[in-house]
Amino acid sequence: MSEYTQAIMDLGATLCTRRVPRCSACPLRTGCQAYRLGRTSDYPEAKPRKVLPKRTTCFVIVQNATAEILLEQRPPAGIWGGLWSFPECPPSTDPTDWCWRHLGVEPTQIQIGRPFRHTFSHFDLEIRPVYLRVGDLRPGVSDRGATLWYSKASSRPLGLAAPAMKLLKTLSQ
Template identity: 40%
Template sequence: MSLAAAQTARPSTDPSAFAGEQFASALLAWFDRNGRKHLPWQQQITPYRVWISEIMLQQTQVATVIPYYERFMQRFPDVRALAAADDDEVLHLWTGLGYYARARNLLRAARLIVAEHGGEFPDDIEAVQALPGIGRSTAGAILAISKAQRHPILDGNVKRVLTRCFGIQGFPGETAIERKLWALADACTPAQRVAHYTQAIMDLGATVCVRSRPLCVVCPMHEPCIARRDGMQAILPTPKPRKARPERTAYAAILRRPDGAVLLERRPPTGLWGGLWTFPQFDAHEDALAWMEQRTGEASLPTQALPPYSHSFTHFDLTLQPILLHAAREQFAIAEGERYCWYDAKQPAKIGLAKPAVDLIRGLADHVA
């Protein structure tokens, strides 16, 4: 049954009847009074500026994004500047923001926009979705906010608002539930003021209908919201079915010269920390030691085990066991270039560092032999 048919078949007291013009009107009235209107990407709006903000804001809070966004836009004010950038410089500006595939996709997409669209951000949603790293919701948000095109969106904040307001049970990642949410999102998206509406529904999820302890008393959806009515705020959206998270262990080889510089290795362009620089990593302790011996030409290495370092990925938890070797000589017979580089924290190179490298380098001062 379609959403419209379902609404017709239900009593008028069912909150699902609220989907549509009433939902949008209530939300826009709230936005006019309480919405955020002074964020950096809300000024001098262009598709490029909105695109960069939407990618940075994926799974990242506004307060965290703002300084990264401002530095990024200062260095890359338009798509041609980004397309001409060196990979390392882009990853360097992204260091600390996480989810580095976003940065790599931004760079790939910028180059495609220049090569295939003459440097103009496409205004067709299918063409936008064809760019690396841009899905249906992100494409819709970019075009709605920057071009006033009517497209529904369904990011995490919007899913939370809709599942609670309309009492949608079931994990939103399931195909059937996601399809229902897209239908609701489309039904609620107005033809007028679509840019404000799009910002408003994201704001509502980010500032009022938050994950824990939502501020229901000030929510414009207070009356029709099924979750508020039935006390289901804590269980909606339905969480993803829990599975045991795999745990992995690896060994990080840290070669440190007398001048304090450490040897870093560039990760392959795809996979974990793709394209970033970090310490050489091995599955077995003996493999890490063998690599150190080969690179230094020294046997019976006086290595030092540092405290384990834990890092969580989307699908597993990783424990790194760092092995530190203080070099007795200033130079090693190691070919630098595309794969290796010496990194001096006192005069840091502008390269993209994986988070474990950032944290381990920062902590090395506590473990000087």
């Protein structure tokens, strides 16, 4: 029975295709209703798109007085594992409070960026960029693990998460 099932699946994958069905090569065409009725382009039916759950996060984009950008390395497991990205916080977090708690300074400027969507196979992530400028802040950055100050002029290659790369490009324009 498994060979029969596999053969039917192979026919569907190679001959009975949606865009260019090869009915003339199909050994089952005489019994095929779609072929008899001239409706081969109606089959196979398109699968309905899966509705992905939505999540939201804020990327905190911190820039110091020398135009360096704060990046942190993601944990090895999970989304963007081991890549560099911006610090994140829940959307309900006040940017000034976040800056005090994690950097020990008050931002000199706060700007809320335009949200954008990044799609994963299993969910949509809405990213809300929050741009913070801080004074002369450099060493001993955060209690959040591996961090660094990234300079656009730096030639140091980093593995960056795709949304972080997108936002860094907009900063350099």
